[in-house]
Amino acid sequence: MIELKNVSKTFTLHNQGSAIIEVTNDVSLKVSAGECVALTGASGAGKSTLMRMIYGNYLSQAGEIRIGDVDLVRAEPREVIALRREILGYVSQFLRVVPRVPTLEVVAEPLRAIGIGAEEAEERAQSLLAQLNIPQRLWSLSPTTFSGGEQQRVNIARGFAHSYPAMLLDEPTASLDATNREVVLSLIEAAKARGAAIIGIFHDEAARARVCDREIDVSRFTPKAAA
Secondary structure: OEEEEEEEEEEEEHHHOOEEEEEEEEEEEEEOOOOEEEEEOOOOOOHHHHHHHHHOOOOOOEEEEEEOOEEOOOOOHHHHHHHHHHOEEEEOOOOOOOOOOOHHHHHHHHHHHOOOOHHHHHHHHHHHHHHOOOOHHHOOOOHHHOOHHHHHHHHHHHHHHOOOOEEEEEOOOOOOOHHHHHHHHHHHHHHHHOOOEEEEEOOOHHHHHHHOOEEEEHHHHOOHHHO
């Protein structure tokens, strides 16, 4: 479901004499349906950069990044938008939403985007918000006013609203108490059971051991000069 072949990434620092920084080199990996793979490695090894490349936020200089039948390295913008809407979900560490949009609409939006009716989408959103212990009195408010932990739970609810065939999870249990951490791990297990291919960054070692089938140390793809 997710496959990378010989992927490389460099950054050019135009404000520092156009210095070129090699971040990752010749990355190849494959994640099958129903499998969760953890990206590991020291801070600065390129885990988040690799996730952003898989999501299409960063463009690879070489190789292939295939999600199903789409190669993100060569895809047109409309193909990337369609992939994110229907196939590839991404739960980042930060909630980015339009201000003043109610929480219920924020969570329901991915379902509305694929043609699910308003009532069904809101029912799914309500179920997830309740499951993640977001009080009902907050559902009509913008999540931009919430605490960090509440925003993270809204982010997770939004990310799991649609049953994406492929998912990227960046520290999904960060900032969560034990009760909500358990809910999130259960959501990941349910996604795996329905066949989702998942790549995640988990600094929570117990969470990683529970939901991940294997680990890939991205440090081995870091160019020696940058290591």
